[in-house]
Amino acid sequence: MIRAPPLRRGDGVDAGALGAPPFVETTMPDPDRPVVTRIAPSPTGSMHIGTARTALFNWLYARHCGGRFLLRIEDTDRERSTEAAVQVILDGMDWLGLEPDEPPVFQFARAERHRQVALELLAAGRAYRCYMTVDELAAEREIARAEGRAIRSRWRDRERPVGSNLPYVIRFRGPLEGETLVDDLIKGPVVFRNKELDDLVILRSDGVPTYNLAVVVDDHDMGITHVIRGDDHLNNAARQTLIYQAMGWELPAFAHVPLIHGPDGAKLSKRHGAQAVGEFAEMGLLPEAMRNYLARLGWGHGDAELFSDEQAIAWFDVRDVVRAPARLDWNKLHHVNNHYIRIADDERLARLVQETLGRRGRTPHPDDLARLVAVIPLVKDGAKTILELADLCAFALAQRPLVLTEKSASLLNEETRARLGRLAAALADAHEWDAPSLLGQLRDFATSEGVGLGKFGGALRAVLSGDGSAPDLAGALAALGREESLGRIEDALSRSQ
């Protein structure tokens, strides 16, 4: 393994102008080191679904390798970071079931350590003080852009202004020649010409470290072996590589995963329906469905579409992540969600439906849970979300006497009322009250009436549900129970026309 030369302790004067130690080509990660991955979101708002997928990839890879998965909160931007946003991340990870193996690391709490490293780099001549004002910087930026080159500070090779106490930032002193290789696990080898890389600010004028320094120091200190993150960081990886080399630190393996786009191919944003993890939860998606769908978005294993966490862990390798950005497809997400609703435990679903109903302002009734557990098996196959499941269950929770919609009421005429009356009488004597035998009885009744089920099915559904949204009739009768079912029919028939 190639290692950078040891840091040279400076004498307080920027040594770069005198000739900094040469930069090495690259150092590769030790293949024998146990894998450590991390997700490093910044708490500046909601938790993006792309962040969730990156977290999932990190989690899957760590589990696959028998390694560890860590969480770091990147809160060095004091202006925008909020405690509430930290909680959103913690809740999001919890909901997704992606438990980090250690308590989260808060980046800002490590600012002193970052500052030390910045000073070390300064002392070693690998960084310098830049006294450019905001205006000067803006001007340089404009010129550099016009000339099609990276911005350069004129303080790179200058002593500090004599006797001045002007504010300054510390910039990393990158090499002007040669190339830097980022050997990305997903994108393959990517070569950057060093002259294209600007000298990034590592310490702000107020002494707060910047992201690019903090990530490198933290990833190194946390022993991260695989940096799996959004590919918006691919360019940063080159400059970060330079910092690793300047510090003589072993490089992690990089894997830059493409971003998630909206259905129209544009960057996923609010107008696409949802972009925050919390919103997906509120829309009635199941976390295991999200894991399956997200894993499948940008990664595949042959024809496998629906798979367990265990299978995903067994199969997942970052190297197989697709290089192109993927679009969020609501249809497929819903399809996957439907699958997990079908195989989910009915009591769990009942509780989720109760929560949904509660959010809609429904006052809970003591019978709710029991009725939901009875009716959910009947309707879950048709539910793409918990919200839809709640809609499909609604009829079972209605309290007598039901209010019939106009359409439902219109199905009750002299003929159907008479027929329902005879049906109620027949059902009152039924020995069995389960779906199969009820279906048999409905059929027998239809035969005895000399008509098809269609002649009174609509009316029966209307009086049982109020709005006609009930599922299979026999199943609905069974789920409702004899007393409730006959009561609902009775209510409707006794109502004046």
Place this chain on the structure above:
RNA sequence: GGGCCCUUCGUCUAUCGGUUAGGACAUCAGAUUUUCAAUCUGGGAAGACGGGUUCGACUCCCGUAGGGCCUGCCA
């Protein structure tokens, strides 16, 4: 402007030089049916474009076009 990344059915993907280019979602048609749904059967649907390399290219190389990211004292 500059640098970098990306490009297979509408969408997510399989293919790792030789396949009738496979699967899933969506869509269409039919079947079933007590509404809706579900279910079953079947169909249509793709290698951005142009050059190479090769006996042979979706696969490798170059170019073009289109999209994305970075170019912050944001992360």
